[in-house]
Amino acid sequence: QVLLVQSGAEVKKPGASVKVSCKASGYTFFDYHIHWVRQAPGQGLEWMGWVNPRTGDTKYTRSFQGRVTLTWDTSSTTAHMEVHTLQSDDTAVFYCARENPSVGASPNLDFWGQGTLVTVSS
Amino acid sequence: DIQMTQSPSSLSASIGDRVTLTCRASQYIGIYLNWYQQKPGRAPNLLIYGTYNLQGGVPSRFRGSGSETDFTLTISSLQPEDFATYYCQQSYSPPHTFGQGTKLEIK
Numbered sequence: 086q087v088l089l090v091q092s093g094a095e096v097k098k099p100g101a102s103v104k105v106s107c108k109a110s111g112y113t114f115f116d117y118h119i120h121w122v123r124q125a126p127g128q129g130l131e132w133m134g135w136v137n138p139r140t141g142d143t144k145y146t147r148s149f150q151g152r153v154t155l156t157w158d159t160s161s162t163t164a165h166m167e168v169h170t171l172q173s174d175d176t177a178v179f180y181c182a183r184e185n186p187s188v189g190a191s192p193n194l195d196f197w198g199q200g201t202l203v204t205v206s207s
Numbered sequence: 208d209i210q211m212t213q214s215p216s217s218l219s220a221s222i223g224d225r226v227t228l229t230c231r232a233s234q235y236i237g238i239y240l241n242w243y244q245q246k247p248g249r250a251p252n253l254l255i256y257g258t259y260n261l262q263g264g265v266p267s268r269f270r271g272s273g274s275e276t277d278f279t280l281t282i283s284s285l286q287p288e289d290f291a292t293y294y295c296q297q298s299y300s301p302p303h304t305f306g307q308g309t310k311l312e313i314k
Contacts, residue, residue, distance in 0.1 A: 120303070122251075122305075129294065129305060129306075129307045129308045130243075130245075130251065130294050130296075130305040130308070131305065132296070132302050132303045132304055132305060134302075135301075135303075144301045144302075145302075146208075146301075146302035147208070147302070180250055180251070182250075182251075185256075187256055187257060187260070189257075190238070190256050190257025190260050191238060191239040191240065191241060191256055191257040191258070191298045191299075192239075192298040192303075193241040193253055193256035193257075193262075193296075193298060194241070194243070194251070194253060194296075195253050195256075195262065197250035197251060197252075198250065199250060200250055
């Protein structure tokens with residue numbers, strides 16, 4: 086079955102970086118984009134960007150452009166999201182999710198990781 | 208960027224009620240609209256994609272409709288497990304923005 090398993094919770098100081106991983110299994114890793122979504126405590130879902138493991142293409146939302154890097158490791162079928170220059174308002178749960186292209190309907194996020202809590206505190 | 212606006216922000220209802228949640232896009236998105244359900248402490252779960260296609264395993268009491276800029280999610284007879292927060296998302300063009308959510312609570 087399709088599984089996305091994320092790395093564990095992190096505590097970081099302001100100004101530091103954090104890298105969250107998302108291990109995919111149960112499907113052909115190259116065939117599906119991986120998206121990342123942020124959810125601050127008590128808040129809604131915020132789309133961050135996606136990576137295409139086959140082509141290397143990435144897309145970021147404007148607010149994260151230049152501060153977030155999405156990468157992947159083919160050999161381990163793992164996607165990574167790195168946030169640089171963390172601020173206290175980056176404290177959030179970060180999710181990875183697989184995009185199902187659903188041709189003829191609409192691309193959608195059909196499988197999600199369990200989420201990784203990143204706490205930014207001095 | 209396309210803005211997604213959901214209403215209401217919260218809704219109280221009883222078991223067995225029929226409820227309708229709405230989602231409006233700031234510009235045309237065709238039928239590129241998805242709905243997710245999220246329960247506290249859990250990852251979101253895909254309910255409906257492409258406006259009206261039910262994801263596998265989702266009960267038939269969930270129904271999506273709409274097109275262009277205005278969309279609805281209807282739950283025909285609320286069950287205890289339906290009390291959660293619901294998000295719409297457009298996937299017409301990046302960034303694939305979410306609405307702010309509708310929290311469905313037990314009356």
